[in-house]
Amino acid sequence: MNEAGFRSFMPRALALARAAADTGEVPIGAVVVRDGQIIAEAHNSPRADHDPTAHAEILAIRRAALALGDERLTGCDLWVTLEPCAMCAGAIAHARIARLYYAASDPKGGAVEHGARVFDQPQCLHRPEVYTGIGEADAAQMLRGFFRERR
Amino acid sequence: MNEAGFRSFMPRALALARAAADTGEVPIGAVVVRDGQIIAEAHNSPRADHDPTAHAEILAIRRAALALGDERLTGCDLWVTLEPCAMCAGAIAHARIARLYYAASDPKGGAVEHGARVFDQPQCLHRPEVYTGIGEADAAQMLRGFFRERR
Numbered sequence: 001m002n003e004a005g006f007r008s009f010m011p012r013a014l015a016l017a018r019a020a021a022d023t024g025e026v027p028i029g030a031v032v033v034r035d036g037q038i039i040a041e042a043h044n045s046p047r048a049d050h051d052p053t054a055h056a057e058i059l060a061i062r063r064a065a066l067a068l069g070d071e072r073l074t075g076c077d078l079w080v081t082l083e084p085c086a087m088c089a090g091a092i093a094h095a096r097i098a099r100l101y102y103a104a105s106d107p108k109g110g111a112v113e114h115g116a117r118v119f120d121q122p123q124c125l126h127r128p129e130v131y132t133g134i135g136e137a138d139a140a141q142m143l144r145g146f147f148r149e150r151r
Numbered sequence: 152m153n154e155a156g157f158r159s160f161m162p163r164a165l166a167l168a169r170a171a172a173d174t175g176e177v178p179i180g181a182v183v184v185r186d187g188q189i190i191a192e193a194h195n196s197p198r199a200d201h202d203p204t205a206h207a208e209i210l211a212i213r214r215a216a217l218a219l220g221d222e223r224l225t226g227c228d229l230w231v232t233l234e235p236c237a238m239c240a241g242a243i244a245h246a247r248i249a250r251l252y253y254a255a256s257d258p259k260g261g262a263v264e265h266g267a268r269v270f271d272q273p274q275c276l277h278r279p280e281v282y283t284g285i286g287e288a289d290a291a292q293m294l295r296g297f298f299r300e301r302r
């Protein structure tokens with residue numbers, strides 16, 4: 001926790017991303033936090049799970065909702081190492097996530113500050129507060145390293 | 152099957168939507184089809200499942216991918232009673248669904264011909280063929296009836 005009483009959960013999300021890479025999945029990690037406590041976490045695992053929806057954010061949100069017994073994660077924060085795609089941004093809105101923290105932006109697949117800009121649509125029923133850049137260098141380096149090895 | 156050899160799976164998707172309404176969920180149904188055979192189906196169930204991602208399309212895609220043991224549903228069609236939202240449109244692209252058939256359009260929450268227009272984004276890695284309007288009156292009437300009863 002820093003002087004302002006703000007605790008970053010990005011180190012944990014980055015550790016989860018590293019674990020994804022170790023199993024051959026694209027290194028992305030996500031953590032759902034409520035009242036300063038982690039209530040669910042996940043890394044990307046579409047290949048292992050045979051599930052195209054198994055992005056880190058979707059898995060963390062599903063686990064958090066199951067843990068709380070509520071389809072809405074009101075008051076919860078989501079920490080994720082990469083800018084969410086349209087699927088995940090949509091899920092974040094449906095789940096009523098209060099604050100979204102992401103490390104690296106993703107011009108190719110992101111849908112928060114790029115492309116579909118899901119939260120900027122007039123129809124979007126819920127917009128989280130969005131904070132970017134925490135842990136950006138680590139997250140981006142991990143992704144670059146992962147794809148470099150696979151080329 | 153009609154004269155052109157085209158079989159509609161919208162009646163099955165509509166039956167699933169009716170089943171959703173019977174359990175108090177918003178009436179939306181979805182079917183994944185490959186080579187003229189249903190390989191997975193689902194209705195909306197976020198409330199019962201405590202899962203904000205449990206839209207009919209997401210559940211049907213997840214079940215189909217698990218059944219095929221592949222995160223990609225190449226060559227598969229998705230039939231759904233309502234225009235997919237941003238989350239579901241993103242999942243459809245990730246899953247590489249070949250053809251998307253939806254009944255009613257959804258100006259409030261849809262993200263195919265409205266709002267985020269996920270498949271129209273330059274970054275979208277896969278665009279299904281999209282066919283709309285089959286079963287539209289039935290799907291729209293079912294949704295209107297559902298929300299009228301709950302007001």
